[in-house]
Structures are given as C-alpha cells and as structure tokens.
Amino acid sequence: MIAKPLSSKKNAKSQGATLPGPGDFPIGSVQSRAAARLRLQRVGAGGEPAFDCFCFPEDERPSFGFLIEVEIASEVLCPVHNNEFTPLFHLYIAKRFREQLWNDLWTHHSEQYRKAWFARFPPELWPAVEEETECGSIFLKLKDGSRLLAYEPAWRDSYTEIERNRFVLSD
Ligand SMILES: [Zn+2]
Numbered sequence: 195m196i197a198k199p200l201s202s203k204k205n206a207k208s209q210g211a212t213l214p215g216p217g218d219f220p221i222g223s224v225q226s227r228a229a230a231r232l233r234l235q236r237v238g239a240g241g242e243p244a245f246d247c248f249c250f251p252e253d254e255r256p257s258f259g260f261l262i263e264v265e266i267a268s269e270v271l272c273p274v275h276n277n278e279f280t281p282l283f284h285l286y287i288a289k290r291f292r293e294q295l296w297n298d299l300w301t302h303h304s305e306q307y308r309k310a311w312f313a314r315f316p317p318e319l320w321p322a323v324e325e326e327t328e329c330g331s332i333f334l335k336l337k338d339g340s341r342l343l344a345y346e347p348a349w350r351d352s353y354t355e356i357e358r359n360r361f362v363l364s365d
Pocket of ligand 1: 248272274277
C-alpha cells in the first residue's frame with residue numbers, strides 16, 4: 195500500500211482554520227474562562243450556568259482609553275451581583291497612557307480587577323491596535339480584524355458642550 199500524502203496535508207489545513215474555543219486553553223486559565231464567556235455572550239443564552247463574580251473591586255475603579263471601551267465594558271454585568279460600575283474618567287489621556295492601561299493590569303491591579311477586565315476585553319480580541327486616519331479619526335482594530343470607531347475629531351466639540359466629563363483625547 196502507498197500512503198496518501200494529500201490526506202495529511204488536508205488535516206493540517208483544517209486544523210489551522212479552527213477558531214480558539216474554551217478547550218484550546220488550559221482549564222481554569224483566564225483565556226479559557228474568557229473564551230467560554232465570550233461564547234455564551236454570543237449565544238445570548240438565558241439561564242446559563244453561574245459564573246464567578248467579575249465586578250471591578252470597589253477601591254479600584256476602572257480606567258479606559260476611549261468612551262467606546264466604557265460602553266463595551268458597561269454591557270457586561272457581573273452574573274452574580276449584576277452590578278454596574280462607575281468608571282474613572284480622565285480629563286486628558288494621551289496615547290502612551292492608553293497603552294499603559296494594559297501594562298498596568300499586571301503591575302498596578304488586583305487579580306479581581308484583571309478578572310473583571312478580561313471578562314469584558316477577552317485576550318482573543320484585545321488589546322486593539324489603534325489606527326488613525328488622515329482626518330484624525332481613530333479606529334480600534336481587534337485581533338479578529340474587526341474595527342471600531344473610537345474617536346472622531348468632531349466629537350471633541352460636543353464633549354466640550356456637554357461639559358460633564360470634558361473627554362478630550364490628544365497627544
Ligand atoms: Zn460581582
């Protein structure tokens with residue numbers, strides 16, 4: 195009998211196309227839990243199994259680089275407490291500080307904060323890469339290739355009008 199080299203090639207190809215799921219990471223790892231949650235959120239199933247608490251700690255109010263990240267984070271409620279959280283707004287946040295937010299996760303925050311963070315920003319998708327257009331808009335490109343409009347220059351004026359947060363983004 196002669197082996198068929200084609201079949202092994204085919205296998206390798208189909209494996210490469212598989213998307214990461216909860217089973218692809220060590221059980222109980224941050225990645226595994228985030229992947230599992232991400233799937234449930236996509237399915238939007240009611241009566242899903244109980245999860246760990248992923249509230250942000252009371253003494254560690256979350257910081258975000260863009261308003262859209264606040265909105266994304268606000269959509270995910272802790273399944274145990276259903277609590278909303280109060281974000282910490284910056285009057286001025288430069289690009290280097292936006293990047294620093296992700297490094298600070300490991301050096302300036304607790305395990306619970308990281309749990310809360312990665313429940314909302316799963317490592318399969320975040321951190322995003324910032325893409326600035328010629329007219330000054332900023333898109334966030336996620337790891338799956340999707341792009342979110344995070345900032346438009348015209349928004350600066352409307353935020354100033356509101357005067358509530360003075361959410362000014364600038365380098
Ligand atoms: Zn909770």
